[in-house]
Amino acid sequence: xxxSQFYPHSLSKLFIGMALAGILxxxxxxxxxxxxxxxxxxxxxxxxxxxxxxxxxxxTPWGNELPTVPQGFTxxxxxxxxxxxxxxxxxxNGDILxxxxxxxxxxxxxxxxxxxxxxxxxxxxxxKGGNRLTLLxxxxxxxxxxxxxxxxxxxxxxxxxxxxDNNLYVANQDSLVRFEYRExxxxxxxxxTKITDLPSEINHHWTKALTASADGRLLYVGIGSNSNITxxxxxxxxDRAMIWEINAETGAHRPYATGLRNPTALxxxxxxxxLWAVVNERDEIGPNLVPDYLTSVxxxxxxxxxxxxxxxxxxxxxxxxxPEKVASAIAPDYALGSHVAALxxxxxxxxxxEEFADGVFIGQHGSWNRANPVGYKVVFVPFNQGRPAGAPxxxxxxxxxxxxxxxxxxxxxxxxxKGALIVADDLANVIWRVVRTDVQ
Amino acid sequence: MTVGSGRTLHPIHGxxxxxxxxxxxxxxxxxxxYSVSYQIQWANFASWLIAGALVFGAIALxxxxxxxxxxxxxxxxxxxxxxxxxxxxxxxxxxxLVHAKDAWASMPTGLVLxxxxxxxxxxxxxxxxxxxxxxxAR
Numbered sequence: 001x002x003x004s005q006f007y008p009h010s011l012s013k014l015f016i017g018m019a020l021a022g023i024l025x026x027x028x029x030x031x032x033x034x035x036x037x038x039x040x041x042x043x044x045x046x047x048x049x050x051x052x053x054x055x056x057x058x059x060t061p062w063g064n065e066l067p068t069v070p071q072g073f074t075x076x077x078x079x080x081x082x083x084x085x086x087x088x089x090x091x092x093n094g095d096i097l098x099x100x101x102x103x104x105x106x107x108x109x110x111x112x113x114x115x116x117x118x119x120x121x122x123x124x125x126x127x128k129g130g131n132r133l134t135l136l137x138x139x140x141x142x143x144x145x146x147x148x149x150x151x152x153x154x155x156x157x158x159x160x161x162x163x164x165d166n167n168l169y170v171a172n173q174d175s176l177v178r179f180e181y182r183e184x185x186x187x188x189x190x191x192x193t194k195i196t197d198l199p200s201e202i203n204h205h206w207t208k209a210l211t212a213s214a215d216g217r218l219l220y221v222g223i224g225s226n227s228n229i230t231x232x233x234x235x236x237x238x239d240r241a242m243i244w245e246i247n248a249e250t251g252a253h254r255p256y257a258t259g260l261r262n263p264t265a266l267x268x269x270x271x272x273x274x275l276w277a278v279v280n281e282r283d284e285i286g287p288n289l290v291p292d293y294l295t296s297v298x299x300x301x302x303x304x305x306x307x308x309x310x311x312x313x314x315x316x317x318x319x320x321x322x323p324e325k326v327a328s329a330i331a332p333d334y335a336l337g338s339h340v341a342a343l344x345x346x347x348x349x350x351x352x353x354e355e356f357a358d359g360v361f362i363g364q365h366g367s368w369n370r371a372n373p374v375g376y377k378v379v380f381v382p383f384n385q386g387r388p389a390g391a392p393x394x395x396x397x398x399x400x401x402x403x404x405x406x407x408x409x410x411x412x413x414x415x416x417x418k419g420a421l422i423v424a425d426d427l428a429n430v431i432w433r434v435v436r437t438d439v440q
Numbered sequence: 441m442t443v444g445s446g447r448t449l450h451p452i453h454g455x456x457x458x459x460x461x462x463x464x465x466x467x468x469x470x471x472x473x474y475s476v477s478y479q480i481q482w483a484n485f486a487s488w489l490i491a492g493a494l495v496f497g498a499i500a501l502x503x504x505x506x507x508x509x510x511x512x513x514x515x516x517x518x519x520x521x522x523x524x525x526x527x528x529x530x531x532x533x534x535x536x537l538v539h540a541k542d543a544w545a546s547m548p549t550g551l552v553l554x555x556x557x558x559x560x561x562x563x564x565x566x567x568x569x570x571x572x573x574x575x576x577a578r
Contacts, residue, residue, distance in 0.1 A: 048545060050537040110487040112540035231542040233480040284542055317545040319478040 083130025102129030103157030103206030160210025222263030
């Protein structure tokens with residue numbers, strides 16, 4: 001008997017029927033859609049039935065459809081057939097770099113992991129991650145990116161990208177590396193230089209977000225937790241759920257802020273030089289818990305994970321508890337809504353037009369742990385005097401069709417100074433460009 | 441031992457039936473170990489042991505239904521046996537769902553259920569062995 005494979009295999013068959021039944025029952029239920037944005041979101045009591053709510057929207061091709069964008073903008077696919085595009089970087093000459101990959105090597109620890117993994121995989125692309133950077137170029141400025149070429153390959157699930165002068169930094173799932181970059185280059189000169197290793201054991205949350213300080217001397221890397229809520233043990237969480245500050249020259253690092261469950265995208269606020277992050281919060285305590293958030297990141301601050309959420313709301317699932325850590329936890333700035341899965345953030349600029357000039361764009365990959373799916377869009381959070389002010393505005397929608405199937409899932413968003421937003425779609429394997437009509 | 445209220449159980453049936461006891465027992469002990477140590481690996485062990493017991497229990501349950509069908513008379517323990525086994529399995533299944541919750545969310549319900557399910561498995565096995573016996577020879 002293939003004893004090593006007996007349990008996972010037969011169990012997955014045994015339990016799939018049950019799990020599907022659970023999905024059906026979850027679909028029948030109704031989550032109250034709480035208005036859950038801003039500094040003081042409503043936080044209901046934690047709840048969890050025998051089965052977690054799971055709604056995975058079946059993928060469907062875009063066909064001739066396009067995402068929906070606001071009046072005064074048009075959208076087009078500037079690159080297709082990519083290998084799981086995640087984050088993008090607009091280079092000074094207007095070229096676009098795309099990081100492609102799929103990381104993580106978390107093994108199934110419980111029967112639940114086998115089943116949940118199988119179900120969640122239904123909502124993602126079947127394409128194998130490219131482990132590469134692709135360069136897109138629109139030489140004549142007509143909005144058509146006629147050149148699509150591999151800039152660098154043999155990377156390891158690259159995600160975060162940052163350019164400082166002639167240094168192109170790439171955050172792989174296990175290391176931070178640097179390429180020499182000359183303007184106009186379409187291919188890297190050779191393999192990159194490693195600056196430092198990054199925590200990569202298990203890599204339950206594998207994405208390594210990256211941004212550079214305003215002066216370019218420091219790099220910030222977002223490192224996600226190794227579990228939803230410590231179910232892989234406390235030891236696995238060493239050096240996880242935090243943002244590292246790394247000296248770009250020496251590779252020396254220190255924790256800049258901690259208790260951020262999964263900081264999936266980082267950016268620097270242009271006027272202030274402040275570090276901002278979008279963070280994905282914990283699952284399986286209800287459809288309206290815990291809100292994912294956008295926050296300015298305070299140096300040395302503790303944001304609660306795993307012991308508490310949204311400040312000092314204790315999570316009873318964590319043992320041993322730590323009241324002292326909870327007492328030190330601060331609440332983030334701005335709730336985006338529970339389970340929306342914010343994976344991209346970038347500050348806007350004047351070129352995006354008056355209505356969208358001051359604020360941030362946020363790519364929301366979309367939920368799984370909710371009967372009524374949320375996210376699956378790009379929103380704009382308006383700012384006033386450097387702080388979020390008001391409700392998020394839909395910027396790119398239409399990622400789910402009228403039948404509830406999923407055409408695409410937004411990840412990274414990058415503002416092109418020419419007056420466009422670049423959106424990576426890791427389900428359709430497309431790069432979308434949303435551009436002002438009067439610019440193109 | 442009086443063996444007379446039904447056909448004897450097939451040896452494989454008997455082995456699977458009795459096998460639920462050490463598996464559910466291992467699950468309950470692992471739950472206890474997790475509840476006092478907070479070491480997550482015990483919770484993982486418990487999940488798999490319970491899942492294994494459910495696989496054994498499901499086949500034993502199927503055998504027990506066939507056993508009822510093939511029994512010449514269907515009173516008393518012949519009927520009670522699959523009913524206890526079914527109760528064991530259903531509660532065991534609910535227990536496996538409780539164990540699928542992350543970290544301490546499975547506690548203390550998981551430990552309580554594990555003990556109850558273990559007792560039910562013992563009762564089912566006792567009925568099977570004491571009332572019908574195992575093997576071809578009567």
